[in-house]
Amino acid sequence: MKTKIFLIISVLIISSFSGCSLFSKKYLKTNSEQHQVSIAGKRKMKLENVSGNITVTHSSDSGYMTVKATKEIKVSKKNLDSPFDEIRIIIDSANSVINIRSEITNKRDNGFFKISVGRESKVDYEIAVPSGLELEIENVNGEISTDRLSNDLKIENVNGDVSLDKFSGKLECNIVNGFFSAETDSTKGMDISTINGSVKLILNSEMNARVKAETTNGRITDENLRFSETEKEKKSFRGNLGSGSDKADIRIETLNGKIKLIGRNEI
Numbered sequence: 001m002k003t004k005i006f007l008i009i010s011v012l013i014i015s016s017f018s019g020c021s022l023f024s025k026k027y028l029k030t031n032s033e034q035h036q037v038s039i040a041g042k043r044k045m046k047l048e049n050v051s052g053n054i055t056v057t058h059s060s061d062s063g064y065m066t067v068k069a070t071k072e073i074k075v076s077k078k079n080l081d082s083p084f085d086e087i088r089i090i091i092d093s094a095n096s097v098i099n100i101r102s103e104i105t106n107k108r109d110n111g112f113f114k115i116s117v118g119r120e121s122k123v124d125y126e127i128a129v130p131s132g133l134e135l136e137i138e139n140v141n142g143e144i145s146t147d148r149l150s151n152d153l154k155i156e157n158v159n160g161d162v163s164l165d166k167f168s169g170k171l172e173c174n175i176v177n178g179f180f181s182a183e184t185d186s187t188k189g190m191d192i193s194t195i196n197g198s199v200k201l202i203l204n205s206e207m208n209a210r211v212k213a214e215t216t217n218g219r220i221t222d223e224n225l226r227f228s229e230t231e232k233e234k235k236s237f238r239g240n241l242g243s244g245s246d247k248a249d250i251r252i253e254t255l256n257g258k259i260k261l262i263g264r265n266e267i
Helices: 002-017
Strands: 027-038 044-051 054-058 064-075 087-092 097-104 121-129 134-141 144-147 153-159 162-165 170-177 180-184 189-196 199-203 209-217 220-223 228-232 236-241 248-256 259-263
Touching: 027 087, 044 121, 054 134, 064 087, 064 097, 087 121, 097 121, 144 153, 153 162, 162 170, 170 180, 180 189, 189 199, 199 248, 209 259, 220 236
Parallel strands: 044 097, 044 134, 054 121, 054 144, 134 153, 144 162, 153 170, 162 180, 170 189, 180 199, 189 248, 199 259, 209 248, 220 259
Antiparallel strands: 027 064, 064 121, 087 097, 209 236, 228 236
């Protein structure tokens, strides 16, 4: 009982100092910015985001990558038309790794208490990168998608789906809560893991790959693919695609989710 009373009193005190801003109506404030970053002498791009969708596409410009960030945050009405300094996009390209991150400031509406109770924010990224640059993406809440990438790619996503279209690089992807889907004609290797979420992989039956899939709570299905040397059990699958000796490894593991391996209709 004493704990409840203390919490109520604490909220009331904070509210009195902040002009009751904890309970005031919030308005959506948005802003977009775009950056062109040289990749000369760079080997890797790393993006860290807390909340928002991330889209990465192939760029034909071999010397630069483009970063577009759309920022959103809910603020009180008096700060709706003020300069957008609540979220900063930090791009550090001083060394061989281009580091990009979203930084949310601790500034309160009245500048008195530096807390962020009840604030909602996100940053959506649209990034175009040339081939040859290694990519690493970390996100907490939001979807991640790519289009026609041949780059080596590492993804860590907590809550959100991941979809890769026409992907041909080397992949490492770990998802806690979310669905994974990808389409590929060739690969340098894929390592896919989900805790709560299914996996759908569309493959070319002529590609050279060793496929291994395992699930704890789910099932594994394959259709329209010509596997050889297959080993099928209730919760696991092994098989080879193609006839070449230089095979890439495709490994898929889910804790709670289905695994679907699909070949294109024309095969």
